[in-house]
Amino acid sequence: MLNWFSQVVSVTLFNLRTIPERKGAAIAAGVGIAGVVTVFVGVLSIAAGFRAAMSVPGADDVAIVLRSGADAEMTSGLSREETRLIADAPGLARNADGPLASAELFVIINLPKRSTGTDANVPFRGVEQAASSVRDDFKIIEGRMFESGRNEVIAGAGAARAFAGLEVGSKLRLGQNDWEIVGIFTGGGGSAESEMWTDAAVLQPAYQRGDSFQSVYAKLSSPAAFQEFKDSLTTNPRLKVKVLSQAEYLADQSSMLTAFIQNFGVFIAVMMALGALFGALNTMYSAVAARTREIATLRALGFGAGPVVLSVMFESLALALLGGVVGAAAAYFAFDGYQAATINWQSFSQIAFAFAVTPQLLGSAIIWAVVIGLIGGLFPAIRAVRVPIAAALREL
Amino acid sequence: MNEPTQADGALVDLDGIEKIFHRGSEDIHVLSDLHLKVPKGEFLALMGPSGSGKSTLLNLIGGLDRPTKGTVSIAGEHVSELSDRQLAAWRARHIGFVFQLYNLLPVLTAERNVELPLLLTHLSKAERRQHAATALAVVGLAHRTKHYPRQLSGGEQQRVGIARAIATDPTLLLCDEPTGDLDRKSGDEILDLLQALNREHGKTIIMVTHDPHASARASRTVYLNKGQLSNEPVK
């Protein structure tokens, strides 16, 4: 056993010492693997960073009601009748004007970005009076709240920063309608700061929405009241709705995007990994082919097939690990903490977040490299020992 | 340490050897019903025209290949019945190979090349170094131990090859055209060395050659032709 182990070690060492003779191919294989790891880590760090940004907790005493089957406000629809039933459900906080529930709808409009001058999506939300009380941290930081029944708009601070023409006092023409920006707000949870708000009753006719809404935002009397509120709505035969806490809803929304980025990242990484795998295979096949006679000589001297296979695999693994570590380091220094530009994704058009190169990400990238190295070494190694010794010795 | 156990004292005993290679659908009959006995301490030259199967025969004796039919027995061991793994261990213990093109590992010094087969023994590192140094001294290269193959002449490389072959003190030395790639002078030195190993160290040697000058140094010459051995060259 000891003897066998020392065979593996010594054959591996000879192999490694021959690397300088075939630098080019070895470097190409290593760089290929480093590239895979860099891209893999880079793309997935976007997903990780985005997830981190979105996991900022929504208020756990705010509930969002959508039509059942809808994934997002975009695809939801509620009639005024339904929004009334929802506002009357038990468990809601109230003030002098009644229950704290805001039936809302939104449309997507295009505005030129300050940075590039090109148009990008901005959610334009119609809300009811209670909207600002439903959202705890809502604050007007400049100007004032819009007045009911008028074509007045308040802009989220993020939207005002990113898009031209959203200063207090400026006027906007959208379709057939003129609007005036009267205030800037912060807070509201999730991506609210990336939106523009106006009175729902004004937005509905402006965009031919009749008397329909898309969601109801409701403030609960306490977080514990959520279950009661939810049960009363989901068991009401006149409603077909689903009820989520704001935190749940935001997590849901980001999970779609995170999953998309993640799948996309894995897809790209798989493609590149295939390329790197062929590079590694090629390197190791030619390494083995170039040393056919040397390997045959070792075997003629009595070195076993096992040590030869393992030593070829170790060599490939060493190259892969080296490439993997270089790639991971490159990704870490290039991407970690990198502040992402805006991403357009329906209402998530303005969410700022940082790439996060997490230890788990680095770990899985190294695992990829190892797998590429092992597969890239295995087949050439098997070929190396399949050649009959007598035949291999005849090769020049 | 390995005394012949055959009744007639032959160290190498080939009995009814047949070797057929398959190339595509074609069968190449290289050896047929071949018999050979080599007593311990003999220096045997194996001659024959190119392609007559000399290397094939040497490979069968050295356990690098298996006969299609017949038995190869070395020091009483039926070599053709060993598994691949056993065969590798058997080669390490019993056979020293000398190749026409030396087959040294270019990344290792002379010393380390000679040490290679010793890695397969249970010797300690210090003992291995000692054995390697002794073997290099025997072939007259004590002053070249730290040189790499590319820094050595062909004759010197072949002497490293011989040192490697004798380092483990094998039962049998198998040499495939050991002077085939050397000029006359270096070739002669190699033949001197083999002769000395045979006479002074009692090594049993089987040497494939097509050079009469080389076979003249052997204690006996056999000729391979049409798959069979004879004691006379065929015209």
Ligand SMILES: Nc1ncnc2c1ncn2[C@@H]1O[C@H](COP(=O)(O)OP(=O)(O)O)[C@@H](O)[C@H]1O
């Ligand atoms: N592995 C092999 N596969 C097929 N044919 C082989 C193989 N090895 C040797 N031969 C054939 O066997 C014959 C004898 O070869 P060899 O033993 O090398 O002859 P020699 O050493 O006398 O020149 C040749 O015709 C050669 O082509």
